[in-house]
Amino acid sequence: MTMDEEFLMISGIQHFIFCRRQWALIHVEQQWKDNLQTVEGEIVHEKCHDEKFVEKRKDLLVCRGMRIFSKKLNVSGQCDVVEFKKGKAGAILFGRDGFWQPCPIEYKRGKPKEDLSDILQLCTQAICLEGMLCCDISEGYLFYDEIHRREKVEITDELRHEVSKMFEEMNGYFNRGYTPKAKYNKKCKNCSMKDLCLPKISKNRSVGTYYKIN
Numbered sequence: 001m002t003m004d005e006e007f008l009m010i011s012g013i014q015h016f017i018f019c020r021r022q023w024a025l026i027h028v029e030q031q032w033k034d035n036l037q038t039v040e041g042e043i044v045h046e047k048c049h050d051e052k053f054v055e056k057r058k059d060l061l062v063c064r065g066m067r068i069f070s071k072k073l074n075v076s077g078q079c080d081v082v083e084f085k086k087g088k089a090g091a092i093l094f095g096r097d098g099f100w101q102p103c104p105i106e107y108k109r110g111k112p113k114e115d116l117s118d119i120l121q122l123c124t125q126a127i128c129l130e131g132m133l134c135c136d137i138s139e140g141y142l143f144y145d146e147i148h149r150r151e152k153v154e155i156t157d158e159l160r161h162e163v164s165k166m167f168e169e170m171n172g173y174f175n176r177g178y179t180p181k182a183k184y185n186k187k188c189k190n191c192s193m194k195d196l197c198l199p200k201i202s203k204n205r206s207v208g209t210y211y212k213i214n
Helices: 012-018 020-027 035-048 117-133 157-175 186-190 201-202 209-211
Strands: 054-057 060-070 074-085 099-108 138-145 149-154
Touching: 012 020, 012 117, 012 157, 020 157, 060 117, 074 117, 099 117, 117 138, 117 149, 117 157
Parallel strands: 099 138
Antiparallel strands: 054 060, 060 074, 074 099, 138 149
């Protein structure tokens, strides 16, 4: 069994925070359907996931598509970009002298969200990098395509606790093969999975009731 088959996907945070049922349909039941938002997101990430790309600028190393994992959280995935800055602390890298401080950078379409999904995804990447590289990471950045700038994120103990609690719940659902029931709300209209989820049918008592309403 491969690492990806054993671990949950870090990117699943986005689905889980948006809707636990959506996450379960995708990650437990293995169903998927694109919409405009998901396609635009894939385009934004295309340039970031070149795993062979490593660029050195004096005391800065830039790596794209770095594969990461955490056995503690039972997750794996990829960082869009990890910048390593040479300094007095950080990780020891093969073939490089001295210490290199890693900093994860996640690229997103659009602009900053009202919820914590992007921030928690970045925090998860930092936790994975800390475990793999045996160093501490205190900050990361979110780059939004619409506003074309980085947003600094402090990796706090509160965020780490939230990540741990969230993945405990996700792993529980996954191990049970459990898909939560639908709870129809205004977010359902923009969900790529609405035709597979059928939230109005799930909410109403019967299929007959659903067709009378619609």
